[in-house]
Amino acid sequence: MNQPHSKSKSDIQASTHNTSDTNFIRQAIDEDIASNRFDGRVHTRFPPEPSGYLHIGHAKAICISFGIAEDYGGLYNLRFDDSNPITEESEYVEAIKRDVKWLGFDWEDREFYASDYFETLYEYGIKLIRKEKAYVCDLTPEETRTYRGTLTTPGKNSPYRDRSVEENMTLFQGMRNGEFPDGSRTLRAKIDMTSPNLNMRDPVMYRVLHAPHSRIDENWCIYPTYDFTHGQSDSIEGITHSLCDVQFEDHRPLYDWFLETLEIYPPRQIEFARLNLTYTVLGKRKLRVLVQEGHVNGWDDPRLPTLAGLRRRGYTPEAIRDFCNRIGVSKADNLIEIAQLEYSIRSDLNLHAPRVMAVLNPVKVVIDNYPEAQVEMLEADNNPEDENAGTREIPFSREIYIERDDFMEDPPRKFYRLAPGREVRLKHAYYITCESVIKDENTGEIVEIHCSYDPETRGGWSDDGRRVQGTLHWVSAEHAVDAEVRLYDSLFTEREPENAADGADWIQFINPNSLEVLNTCKAEPSLVDAAAGSRFQFLRIGYFCVDPDTTLDRLVFNRTVPLRDSWARIQKGQK
C-alpha cells in the first residue's frame, strides 16, 4: 500500500490523498517496513485529552497519524488520554469524536481510554517497586521541586528513595486505599537525580487525587501521570509509530526507560512540529480563555480556529484536510499564513458551492422603462465550474437592489461598475444604463438610482459586440428575502498575538472588529429554505454558509471567506 500517490494540484477531490509521500516520518516508516521492525505493521493513534475542543492544530496531527496509517493500509486508534479527572469532561469526549468523524476518519471499534488501563498501570507500578525501580516519596510538591535541582545544577536524592520493597508496597497500597490526603505522597521512578534531562530526575508516576473519574465506577484516589500513562498505553495497544509534538522529544528517553524496565512492547515515537497560524492562537489553554472569558460566543464561534468553529464558519472537512496536506510535516518551527487555509477552502467551494445572488448593502434601482407590473423568470446557471449543477430561475422586475458599493457618482479610473450615464450588465438579466440619482435632501445619501434597460439584452448579452462597464449582482426588490449576514475578520490584529508584546497579555490584540453583523441584506428567493450548514457563493462577494441560528423567518449567513478581490487590491494600492 505504500505506493506513491499522484496528486493533481487543481482537483481538491484528490484531497483524500494524505501528506506528501516524502516526509521524514514516512521515510522512517519505510525503513521500519524494510527492516521488518514491526512485522510490516503500521498502527498509529491520536491521543487527545478531553479537556477542550479540537482545533486546526489537532487536525494536522490527526491527518498525519491517521492519514499515514490509511496510506500504508494500517490501523489507527482514537484514544482519550483521560488521566486527570479534574480537568476532563465527557462533553469534550463527545465533541472530539464528532469532530474527528466530521474530518472524515473512522476509527471503527478502536476507541480507547487511558483509564481503560488504570488497573494494568497500577500493576506496572507494583512491578517497578518490586524491581526496586520505583518508590513512594513523602516530599511535598514544593520540596519535590527543590530536590529536582535546576537546568544547570543536578538534583538531590529524595530521603525516601531507599525505602524497602515491602514498605513501598504497603505505602502504595495505602495510597490506593485512600489512606493519605491529596498531595501527601507520590510514587516515583528511581532513575537519576543528576540527569541533564529533567524528565529523568525521578519523575512522579502516581499522585494522590481524591476525585471521581467520569468513566470509572471504582473510586480511584490515585491517578497516573501523563508520563507514566502515555507510553504504556501505546505499548498496550500495539501502536507501531507514536507520532507526536516535538515537545515530547525529551520525554522519549523516559518512555523508553519505562518500556524497557517494564519489559513490554516498545512502539517507536517520532516527533513533528506543531502548527502555528497567523492572526490567531492555537493551544487549548488560550482557546479556553477566549471561550470562558466571553471574548467569543462558545467553542463553535466561527472566529475560532476550532474544528467546531471552522465548521460553523462554512469550512469543509475536505478543505481542512487539503490544507493539512499542503503545509507539510517537518520538525522546524513554523507559522503558516492564514491565506494558505483560505486558499484551500476557496478552491473547494469554487468547485462545489452553488452560485446565488445576494445584496449585502442594498440600494434601490428603478428601471423606468421596464413595465410596471411585469415579472420575468430568468435562467441562471448554478455553478459555471460544474456542468452538472444545473440552472434555476430568478425573478426580475422593475425595482431591484444592487450593492451600494457598485455605484459611484464620480467614479475613479478603473471603477468598472455603475455610474451616471454608464451601462453595465445585470448578471443573468439585462444591460442597464444609469439615467439619474435621487438623494436624501438632508444627508445627501443616495436613496434611489434610476436606470433604463435594453430589452434586446435579455440574459445579459448582446450580439452587437457592445462592451459594458462591468457586471453587477442584483436581487428583485419585491421578491427578495431578508437576511442577516455575519462578516468575520481575523480574531487578532497581530500576526503573532502571542509574541507581539514580549510576554505581555496576548488578549489585548483581539480584533474589536472581528465580527460585523449586517441586518438589511437581501437575498434571492431561492434561498428561503436553505438548510443550516448549506454553503453558497454569493456572486462577486464570497462564500457563505447558513448558520444554525437561522429560523423560519430569519435567514442567517456566515461569511466563510470573501472572494479574491482585485478591485480592493487596486484601491489599496492607490491609497
Next chain:
RNA sequence: AGGGCGGUGGCCAAGCGGUAAGGCACAGGUCUUUGGAACCUGCAUGCGUAGGUUCGAAUCCUACCCGCCCUGCCA
C-alpha cells in the same frame, strides 16, 4: 548557562555529495456574462555564519551565531 531539537526565497517545504522541486503569497499578462475561476510568465549565483575536505558541498567535517522546548504531584 545543562540537556534536547531546529535554522533552504515573504510563509511553508522538497533535497540525503553531481551543480536549488512544488505550494501559498506577490507582480505582470491572456481569457471571461462573477474585478471570481482558469491559463501563461516572473520571483534563491543562493541553502544561519566562517573555515575545511572534495574534481564537485544545502548535503561530509570543525568552530561559532540565532531560534524553540525542558525546572507541574498538567497533558
